[in-house]
Amino acid sequence: MQHASPTPADLTINPRNLMFGRGRTCDRWWIGGDPVATAFYNGMSLTFPLGEAFFIESVRHFRDAVPPAQQAQIDAFIKQEAAHSREHSHFNRQIQDAGYDVSVIESELAQRLAKAKDRHPALNLAMTVALEHFTAIIAHACLKSPRHFKGASSEAARLWKWHAMEEIEHKAVAFDTFLEVTKGLPAFKRWKFRSLVMLQVSNFFLRARIRNMGVFFDQDGINKPGTWLRTMWYLLGYPGLLRQIIPAWLSFFRPGFHPWLQDDRALLREAEATLDLPMSPKTGAASGGVR
Numbered sequence: 001m002q003h004a005s006p007t008p009a010d011l012t013i014n015p016r017n018l019m020f021g022r023g024r025t026c027d028r029w030w031i032g033g034d035p036v037a038t039a040f041y042n043g044m045s046l047t048f049p050l051g052e053a054f055f056i057e058s059v060r061h062f063r064d065a066v067p068p069a070q071q072a073q074i075d076a077f078i079k080q081e082a083a084h085s086r087e088h089s090h091f092n093r094q095i096q097d098a099g100y101d102v103s104v105i106e107s108e109l110a111q112r113l114a115k116a117k118d119r120h121p122a123l124n125l126a127m128t129v130a131l132e133h134f135t136a137i138i139a140h141a142c143l144k145s146p147r148h149f150k151g152a153s154s155e156a157a158r159l160w161k162w163h164a165m166e167e168i169e170h171k172a173v174a175f176d177t178f179l180e181v182t183k184g185l186p187a188f189k190r191w192k193f194r195s196l197v198m199l200q201v202s203n204f205f206l207r208a209r210i211r212n213m214g215v216f217f218d219q220d221g222i223n224k225p226g227t228w229l230r231t232m233w234y235l236l237g238y239p240g241l242l243r244q245i246i247p248a249w250l251s252f253f254r255p256g257f258h259p260w261l262q263d264d265r266a267l268l269r270e271a272e273a274t275l276d277l278p279m280s281p282k283t284g285a286a287s288g289g290v291r
């Protein structure tokens, strides 16, 4: 049975292609001097350049299998993710300039992603769908509450806000591609496929978050039980990012789930208004068309 996508017909996916932090340095503990918060976001940033390249390849593989309007959205998605990769590569250099050795995180991820070549493209796409859900719901939580980036250096906060906005904007591109290329499957099989992949990806995603934080704690000389207790409080208590995303994570397992069943474009527009963009956000936007 064909699934009509709830993606809003007037959705605009606008690759803003901004640059952040050029010619600047970043404090070692750039979120309010907090090594726990910094380790969490540093650990995530280090996965973006390679991770988003994987997302791009997974979705691009099926570009010719979807209708032209969806192809335009894929093109805009690719532009956004490519700019995110570039800006997080720069941010990751700032992390290294602050004195951290991040090679173990990067090489471990590279090894893991190298296996993608041998996997079925539909499995890579389903993994991208799951990871894009994570990025979208984390982005939503981050934009909704200023407490997540309280005390962050302003340029770093702008980078993460920009990234969060665009993750919300393109949150259904991989999902809609998945719906299109699996439309011949019975609904139950399709649900089972994406749900099992989500469980596997969630396991990997959470373990990677914790492992990567440990790499920073080691180098800060604070890899101790007390730091991990603080980490648990940070993630599940206050500001509690992981706790906040649990309902949205669970919603993925509902039959008939679609990312746009929650329309959070108002949140995105609010964030954009505070970003002080150097160019018109409407210029070159991609919805039905593409820049």
Ligand SMILES: [Fe+2]
Binding pocket: 052, 080, 081, 084, 085, 163, 167
């Ligand atoms: Fe991204």
Ligand SMILES: [Fe+2]
Binding pocket: 055, 081, 132, 135, 167, 170
């Ligand atoms: Fe994304």
